[in-house]
Amino acid sequence: MPDSPVIIIGGGASGLSAAAALARRGIGALVLEQDRELGGTWARRYDRLRLHTIRRFSGLAHFPIPQRYPTYLARDDFVAYLNEYARHFRLQVLTGVAVKAVRRGEGEWVVQAAAGDAWCAPVAVIATGQYRQAVVPPWPGRELYAGRLSHSIGYSNAAPYAGQRVLVVGAGNSGAEIATDLSENGAAFVAVSVRTRPPIVPRDPFGMPVQRTSIVLSMLRPAIANRIARTTARLVLGDLTRYGMPKGEFAPYTTRRVPLIDVGFVDALKQGRVSVRPAVERLTATGVVFADGTTEAFDAIVSATGFSTGLESLVDVPDVLDASREPRSASGEPSAVPGLYFIGFVHTLRGHLFEANRASRRLARHVDAYLAGVCA
Numbered sequence: 458m459p460d461s462p463v464i465i466i467g468g469g470a471s472g473l474s475a476a477a478a479l480a481r482r483g484i485g486a487l488v489l490e491q492d493r494e495l496g497g498t499w500a501r502r503y504d505r506l507r508l509h510t511i512r513r514f515s516g517l518a519h520f521p522i523p524q525r526y527p528t529y530l531a532r533d534d535f536v537a538y539l540n541e542y543a544r545h546f547r548l549q550v551l552t553g554v555a556v557k558a559v560r561r562g563e564g565e566w567v568v569q570a571a572a573g574d575a576w577c578a579p580v581a582v583i584a585t586g587q588y589r590q591a592v593v594p595p596w597p598g599r600e601l602y603a604g605r606l607s608h609s610i611g612y613s614n615a616a617p618y619a620g621q622r623v624l625v626v627g628a629g630n631s632g633a634e635i636a637t638d639l640s641e642n643g644a645a646f647v648a649v650s651v652r653t654r655p656p657i658v659p660r661d662p663f664g665m666p667v668q669r670t671s672i673v674l675s676m677l678r679p680a681i682a683n684r685i686a687r688t689t690a691r692l693v694l695g696d697l698t699r700y701g702m703p704k705g706e707f708a709p710y711t712t713r714r715v716p717l718i719d720v721g722f723v724d725a726l727k728q729g730r731v732s733v734r735p736a737v738e739r740l741t742a743t744g745v746v747f748a749d750g751t752t753e754a755f756d757a758i759v760s761a762t763g764f765s766t767g768l769e770s771l772v773d774v775p776d777v778l779d780a781s782r783e784p785r786s787a788s789g790e791p792s793a794v795p796g797l798y799f800i801g802f803v804h805t806l807r808g809h810l811f812e813a814n815r816a817s818r819r820l821a822r823h824v825d826a827y828l829a830g831v832c833a
Contacts, residue, residue: 461485461549462828463580464568466556466771468495471788471801471813472584473539474517477546478821481519484828487576488548489568491555495543496536498588504614505638506532509630509660509718510668510808517810518817520545528666559583559797560773566796579831580824582798583772587783588764594626598740602758606740609635609761615642621756622646624745626737628655630715632761633722640730641721648755650747652736654705656716657723658686659693667718671806674710682710694719700726701733713804766802789816791823796831798824 463479465472468490476486492498507529508515515530516522520542526534543550555571559581566581591608599606605617609631615638623644625636628651640647658667670689674682687707698704709716725731736748744754769782777792777799779785784799786792792799798820805812 461487464578465582467584474817478518478817488550489554496539511666515810590765590767593760602740605757615639619643623757624755625759626650627761637721648732648734650734656709658716679710683708789819
């Protein structure tokens with residue numbers, strides 16, 4: 458394989474979009490992907506997964522999602538699109554390559570694989586994403602719990618939980634969808650543990666995709682955008698405190714907290730198929746002690762408690778990560794160290810794929826200018 462001036466670590470949506478945007482400028486990039494198959498991370502997600510963002514605003518740089526795909530792509534649809542995208546641009550992708558370290562060499566970046574291989578290039582782009590490492594809280598009593606404790610990343614469908622009492626910990630999008638799936642497909646009882654209530658918004662309020670609305674609202678003053686979004690959610694979804702959901706601050710445009718986009722969870726809540734519980738305090742041999750002191754037995758616990766970037770163990774470079782172990786530089790912008798870029802690390806209300814498209818175009822412009830200076 459020919460040498461490339463850019464090495465991209467991570468062959469997900471952001472990494473592929475960056476490679477394509479670079480290719481449009483005549484800049485070759487080698488993409489290193491740890492999965493054996495392109496789109497493998499998406500393919501392992503739960504069966505009912507669909508994008509919450511619409512086809513029009515979910516395409517990557519310079520190649521929109523073809524109209525033969527549905528408005529909201531299913532998991533396997535998006536995997537197919539990623540593979541079609543890579544073929545369309547003839548991207549250089551090496552799969553099955555687990556990168557263990559990225560460090561600065563003599564005037565170049567050295568990317569070291571776990572298997573011992575190494576690549577060098579003037580530019581390195583980190584596109585491993587915000588969801589690289591699953592996080593399960595260190596609850597007291599974890600070693601005592603005799604039931605099935607797993608992270609949401611390992612959840613496929615409700616079949617293994619048939620007839621069981623299941624607690625889903627975390628009320629983000631994954632947790633809400635998993636709880637809904639369990640309630641519809643054979644679990645005997647389903648509860649969701651909520652520490653902090655997220656903003657909950659309908660996916661298509663008044664027939665308009667909420668992503669399109671969010672793009673428009675993000676142009677307004679945050680206080681005004683919050684007020685409009687809060688009023689819309691209340692009109693469409695009603696007062697959810699009546700169904701056990703605690704009242705929380707509805708200020709996504711101020712806090713930048715990604716909302717829970719409702720695709721069935723609210724109906725399950727209103728119909729009593731999903732119950733709400735407080736935050737988990739500790740585990741016991743048979744279940745959970747909640748923050749309010751109540752105890753309850755559960756056959757299984759699914760921890761939908763998020764992910765970490767894992768960048769601190771991957772990027773051996775000072776001053777490029779903040780206290781939360783995320784990049785200090787904005788997605789697609791130069792980092793504090795010449796030739797190093799991050800893409801896909803963004804908290805957005807407009808959709809990760811929407812942002813990946815735009816960030817990859819920014820990145821390509823910056824890399825083009827950087828390489829021109831290096832080669833001058």
